[in-house]
Amino acid sequence: MNAELGRIGILISLVASLAAVGLFLVALLKKRVGAIRHARSFALLSVFGVTVSTFAIERALVSHDFSIAFVAQNNSKETPLLFSISGMWSALQGSILLWALILGINLAALIFLTRVRKLEAASNWALLVTSVTMAFFVAMMFGPANPFALTQGTIPPDGLGPNPLLQNYPLVAVHPPLLYLGFVSITIPFALWIGALLAKDRSGFYRELARRWAIISFSSLTLGITLGAWWSYQVLGWGGFWAWDPVENAALMPWLFLVAYLHSAFAEKRAGSGQLWSYASITSAFAFTILGTYFTRSGVLQSVHAFSSSTLGDILISFFLLVCLVSIYLGVSNFSLLSQRRPGSSWSSRTNLIKINNVVFAAIVLIVLLGTVFPLFASALFGQVITVGAPYFNSYVAPLGALLLVLMAIAPVVPYRGLPWRSLLERLTFAGVVAGVVGAISVALGLARPGLFGVFVLAAFSASATVEQLVRRSFGHGINPFRALLARKNGGLLSHLGVVMVAVALASATSFGHKGQLRLNPGQSRDFFGEKISYLGTKTVVTPAQTSLVALVTLNGRELMQPAISQFGSYTQPVGSPAVSAELTKDVYLTLDQPPTRVGGPVLIGIIIQPMIDWLWIGASVISLGGFLSIFGFRKIQTKRLRDGGAGFPDGLPHDDEVERDKGPSGFPLGDVDAEVAGSGGFRR
Amino acid sequence: MSAPMANARTGSSGIKWFGGAIAAVLLAFSIFVATRSPASNAIEASPIVEHVAPAISGPTVAGGRFALRSYRGKFVLVNFFASWCASCAIEEPQLVRFSKSGIGKVLAVDFQDENGPARVFLSRYGASWPAVADPNGQIAIKWGVSAPPESFLISPSGVVLTKIVGPVTAKELRILVQVAKANGY
Amino acid sequence: MVTSTSEGVSQVDTKKKRFLAGGALMAIWGAIAVVILGSFIFLVLSSTTASSxxxxxxxxxxxxxxxxxxxxxxxxxxxxxxxxxxxxxxxxxxxxxxxxxxxxxxxxxxxxxxxxxPPKSGAYLVIWALPIGLVLLLAFFSLRSMLSQKDAALARGVGNLEDAVGEDENLSALGVSGDLNLSSIPLGDAISSNKTRAISDTRPDRPAISRSFSRSLRRATSSTKRRYLALFGAIFCIAGVGLGVYSFEQSRSQAANLSLESRELSQAIGYTYSGQDVSALRLLSLVLRQDPYQPQALAYQGWLLFQAGVKTKAPTLVQKGEQLVLEAIAIQPHYADAHGFLSMIDLYIYHETTQAKKQFNEFLADSPSSTIRTDLSAAYKAALSAIPGQSAKPTTVP
Missing domain, CATH: 1.10.8.640 (Cytochrome C biogenesis protein)
Structure with a gap:
């Protein structure tokens, strides 16, 4: 029943999306406007189909319908409801379905948002591109990744249950959907850009829509990646959160391109700089989501997350190639349009700084890509299995990251039209003084590592410059400072603050941490770098889904912590689950490394102390929040400065607000668009 | 619109070449990646295969001493195991069968383990071969052992013939020895 | 040019109230630089001492x-x-x-x-050097594009204009709004011939649809067009259902267990051709443990056993090998490699050239991969020539 329902859903979705593709092509190439409405209906029908399939798989998972092979492999009768639901994305086939579902939601949203622009070629081209992607992912579920394949032979009385690591922590229910939301929704900005280019559309609408959509993708992807890191920290038991695993890199690379895109799109919107960087970044971001999917779904790279290898690989890499070739072709044939811009007048104009920023991001992506695929080259060229581990990535990405911290401090205070040296220094005086003071204090406190010193000084510089900016924008303009602070245009600065937090947290956690193992008898206590660890004893906890051996440990005599080793259902491999005591200043992380070999015997407790690591999660959330703020924040602040012409900075030089306002934005908020279009055209049917 | 400015910078043929070059690189990259055989968990050739076996000598879990040298002249299966390792228990009966068949000798190395549990483990399966204790894993390091069970087939002349990761079976060991004999070992 | 632009702007600045005198600013930044760079150099020097x-x-x-x-x-x-x-x-x-x-x-x-x-030596240096080269290359290109951009601005005389305005002392008399004018309006005028207009053009005052598009909208309401669309949809639906049924049946028959085996198999076959018989056998038996009827594994295991039997002159091994290859052919009748192996085995055991020829032709008819073809063809020729009275021309090897 569930299998049939799901198959019918996929079938409907595939046929409908192919029909939509065909009808959009007819509409656009043969100029048959009548086809547009049908095309859009078919596109919506494909979304409906995927929704039906999702319902079917969830129903099968929740009701433990083991006649479906996917359910038999990823669910058992003992699996709790939450992990039954999340079972959908705990293996290859279901994750493709989730992908298609989220793409479908995006597709429906795009159809809705362009409903009054039905007759513009650009919107239909964009929908065509999205429908092609949709058809592609749905088609994968037909052949190689069918989530509704039936169990062969007799239906097992009980399933295998999800992978132990995926039923250990509730975060698995949130992390993949958010990550996929970020990942998949990049399709829409990509489609909008391709659509605008194919239609030679000169209205700023599609670029602005793409920019906003990309901000949502960016914020979700940031949250998704962060939750992934957090999950890794809370579940895997090695105390780390980022291992430069191919899967992590696959998520990071589109994120980096998204960041580059958002910056250049901003410059393009405010200062009319060329669109080439925006176009290159957004198409690369999309292409890299496909390439990343390829890396994780084909099994070509060794990874903790790799799903089993399958014929999906060839399909995905072909799609990647298709995306790249189409993007390059369009980019080259529209080169003159994309590279139009207003001239910058000085090297220090913000446009140029953003360009440097984008170059740095591109460099980071290329380095990450190189490190990710190098094992393949090594085995092909030298016939050797080699590892490209974290130190390789760190040694190149860290200096580039430091450069970004500097740019982050400078660029926001520089107007698009440039600034003389003197004024630049003047604007950054406060930040410079703070950086100097922080540097002096950290040396006085005995900081000995130059790299770390650099991070702290640059972080102080960047943070104080950003905070000063925020304060100047919000206070003393005769309006509610709270309202002013939560203005849309402050979103970027807020994200910058988040980046600084992440940088400081990364540096502190990886440099000042302590790691060790304590062998403790029941009732014994030991000190580890100022933390008193007392081991009380063990207890065994049995639930239908798992059997756990829990060590009872108190931290500093107060907090009870329970690191455990658990064994899940039919999986023989035991899984350790750490216990974390989180504080803003430091985390204490305990693992049960070795259970007692006899009753009342000693245990081996692994302990990791990491200062400031919580700021990593806070900082990343702030980055994401900044993205949301720039969309959902207060729109306009009527500042005193604008009325009397005084600038935010005492040097009286223009700030970007002034510069931007007399040119007028090239795009405008969506709400206005709809109203205007509805008023101007008689094209509504 | 504003054509002179846009085209002043780069000749259109230049950008075509550039785009073509990037497309070519991407094409080559895709073909390269697509033609790789899946590499996850690739079984890597051990560097000690076809080299003289590293020495093993030391106290056994039973309390005596033993050295790999003393098996010179016979096919030897060096088996790294531990009492805490689940799949070691699966292969143990197979090792017993191999040992009884008289095709070759078995020398076990008890990896990162305590002698007591190891003795219990071996006697449970009736394993009578010597088991050298390696509590710190220092012997295992010389052999490039990652996780038990791992086994190595040693020729009568003391050369490592092959490394077997995971549980072995008696049947496959018999065939391996036969093939090794065929190849002149 | 740019520097003079900057000076022009800063001249106006000096008219405004500054919160720092020129000398004080330089002093502050000098102090900051000394503190930061000094500590950094101190730390670098002190951290290079020998590590414990x-x-x-x-x-x-x-x-x-x-x-x-x-x-x-x-x-x-x-x-x-x-x-x-x-x-x-x-x-x-x-x-x-x-x-x-x-x-x-x-x-x-x-x-x-x-x-x-990766080790920092030999060929692996590539991966260590590439990022550095990459960063330098990107830096070079972006610098060049920025410089050329500056030149473009210069050629259009934007800088000149700004200079002129900047030097105009009267402008500052306009007061606070002066700098607004200075920085944007004249400049905007100066370049309005090109880009500014482009930007103001982009206001979407009406949807950008071609006339013919909206005209065809009216036409599309005719009933013939509708019928056309309905037909189109129906064809798609039928094709889709057919394709769907077909694919589902396919996916049902070959559901699982595709991945691990094929990886080990390809590696085992690689070992076979590089002469690492022992390792190859080990992997093949792993595959056969998962699926005892895997034809490729059976054929290759048979072939390896046969070869071992030939070398040790052990008839049991030879027979076992033949049996396994036959089994493989029984499971998959058109398996090229197995036919190739069987032809060799026939040749060896029975000196049966006609049978071997037939097998070998079947092997070639299955169009195996080129490496296997050349390998086996060479072995076959050698084997044939070893039998007295036979010419080594069973068939033409493409």
């Missing part, structure tokens, strides 16, 4: 990969193998063994994969 044993141990632990984990260094992992290596490093460092020797010892037993990053 404990520091060496920590550093070395970070340079090796935990052999039984993915993505983790020895330092980060508490797996049994990592603990062994940690102990090893501690002992070696205590005995005064150099870093390079410790590294060599571990590489000798584990291979290069024990290193957490």
């Amino acid at each position: 044993d404990a520091q060496r141990v920590v550093r070395l632990e970070g340079e090796f990969k935990c052999p039984s984990c993915i993505d983790l260094s020895v330092a980060e992992s508490s797996a049994a193998s990592s603990i062994s290596i940690k102990t090893f490093i501690k002992n070696e460092v205590a005995q005064g063994v150099s870093d390079a020797q410790i590294k060599d010892q571990l590489v000798a037993s584990y291979g290069n994969s024990i290193l957490f990053t």
Whole structure:
């Protein structure tokens, strides 16, 4: 029943999306406007189909319908409801379905948002591109990744249950959907850009829509990646959160391109700089989501997350190639349009700084890509299995990251039209003084590592410059400072603050941490770098889904912590689950490394102390929040400065607000668009 | 619109070449990646295969001493195991069968383990071969052992013939020895 | 040009109230630079002193990969193998063994994969040098594009204009709004001939649809067009259903177990052709344990056993080999490699050239991969020529 329902859903979705593709092509190439409405209906029908399939798989998972092979492999009768639901994305086939579902939601949203622009070629081209992607992912579920394949032979009385690591922590229910939301929704900005280019559309609408959509993708992807890191920290038991695993890199690379895109799109919107960087970044971001999917779904790279290898690989890499070739072709044939811009007048104009920023991001992506695929080259060229581990990535990405911290401090205070040296220094005086003071204090406190010193000084510089900016924008303009602070245009600065937090947290956690193992008898206590660890004893906890051996440990005599080793259902491999005591200043992380070999015997407790690591999660959330703020924040602040012409900075030089306002934005908020279009055209049917 | 400015910078043929070059690189990259055989968990050739076996000598879990040298002249299966390792228990009966068949000798190395549990483990399966204790894993390091069970087939002349990761079976060991004999070992 | 632009602007600035005098600003920044750079240089110099044993141990632990984990260094992992290596490093460092020797010892037993990053020597230098080259290249190109951009601005006389305005002392008399004018309006005028207009053009005052598009909208309401669309949709639906049924049946028959086997198989076949018989047999038996009727594994195992039998003159092994290859053919009648093997076996056991010829032709008809074809063709010719009275021309080898 569930299998049939799901198959019918996929079938409907595939046929409908192919029909939509065909009808959009007819509409656009043969100029048959009548086809547009049908095309859009078919596109919506494909979304409906995927929704039906999702319902079917969830129903099968929740009701433990083991006649479906996917359910038999990823669910058992003992699996709790939450992990039954999340079972959908705990293996290859279901994750493709989730992908298609989220793409479908995006597709429906795009159809809705362009409903009054039905007759513009650009919107239909964009929908065509999205429908092609949709058809592609749905088609994968037909052949190689069918989530509704039936169990062969007799239906097992009980399933295998999800992978132990995926039923250990509730975060698995949130992390993949958010990550996929970020990942998949990049399709829409990509489609909008391709659509605008194919239609030679000169209205700023599609670029602005793409920019906003990309901000949502960016914020979700940031949250998704962060939750992934957090999950890794809370579940895997090695105390780390980022291992430069191919899967992590696959998520990071589109994120980096998204960041580059958002910056250049901003410059393009405010200062009319060329669109080439925006176009290159957004198409690369999309292409890299496909390439990343390829890396994780084909099994070509060794990874903790790799799903089993399958014929999906060839399909995905072909799609990647298709995306790249189409993007390059369009980019080259529209080169003159994309590279139009207003001239910058000085090297220090913000446009140029953003360009440097984008170059740095591109460099980071290329380095990450190189490190990710190098094992393949090594085995092909030298016939050797080699590892490209974290130190390789760190040694190149860290200096580039430091450069970004500097740019982050400078660029926001520089107007698009440039600034003389003197004024630049003047604007950054406060930040410079703070950086100097922080540097002096950290040396006085005995900081000995130059790299770390650099991070702290640059972080102080960047943070104080950003905070000063925020304060100047919000206070003393005769309006509610709270309202002013939560203005849309402050979103970027807020994200910058988040980046600084992440940088400081990364540096502190990886440099000042302590790691060790304590062998403790029941009732014994030991000190580890100022933390008193007392081991009380063990207890065994049995639930239908798992059997756990829990060590009872108190931290500093107060907090009870329970690191455990658990064994899940039919999986023989035991899984350790750490216990974390989180504080803003430091985390204490305990693992049960070795259970007692006899009753009342000693245990081996692994302990990791990491200062400031919580700021990593806070900082990343702030980055994401900044993205949301720039969309959902207060729109306009009527500042005193604008009325009397005084600038935010005492040097009286223009700030970007002034510069931007007399040119007028090239795009405008969506709400206005709809109203205007509805008023101007008689094209509504 | 504003054509002179846009085209002043780069000749259109230049950008075509550039785009073509990037497309070519991407094409080559895709073909390269697509033609790789899946590499996850690739079984890597051990560097000690076809080299003289590293020495093993030391106290056994039973309390005596033993050295790999003393098996010179016979096919030897060096088996790294531990009492805490689940799949070691699966292969143990197979090792017993191999040992009884008289095709070759078995020398076990008890990896990162305590002698007591190891003795219990071996006697449970009736394993009578010597088991050298390696509590710190220092012997295992010389052999490039990652996780038990791992086994190595040693020729009568003391050369490592092959490394077997995971549980072995008696049947496959018999065939391996036969093939090794065929190849002149 | 640009510098003079800047000066022009700053001249106006000086008319405004500054919160710092020129000298004070420079003094502050000088002090900041001295503090930061001074401490940094001090730290760099002081940190290059020889590291203690404990520091060496920590550093070395970070340079090796935990052999039984993915993505983790020895330092980060508490797996049994990592603990062994940690102990090893501690002992070696205590005995005064150099870093390079410790590294060599571990590489000798584990291979290069024990290193957490590729070695910084030989061909592997490429991966270490590429990022640096890349960054330099990108920096070069972006710098060049910025310079050319500056030239473009210069050629259009924007800078000149700004200079002129900047030097105009009267402008500052306009007061606070002066700088607004200075920076934007004249400049906007100056370039309005090109880009500014482009931007104001982009206001979407009406949807950008072509006339013909909206005209065809009206036409599309005619009933013929509707019928056309309905037909189109129906064709799609029928085609889709057909395709769907077909695909579902396909996916049902070959559901699982595709992945692991094929990986081990391809590796085993690789071993077979590189003469590593023992390793190949080991992998093949792994595959057969999962699926005892895997034709490729059966054929290759048979072939290896046959060869071993020939070498040791052991008829049981030869027969076992033949049997396995026959089994493979029974399971998959058009399996090229198996036919190739069988032709060789026939030739060896029975000196049966006609049978072998037939088998070999069947092998060629199945169009195997080129490497296998050349390998086996050569072996076949050699075998034929070894039998007296036979010419080595069974068929033309493409």
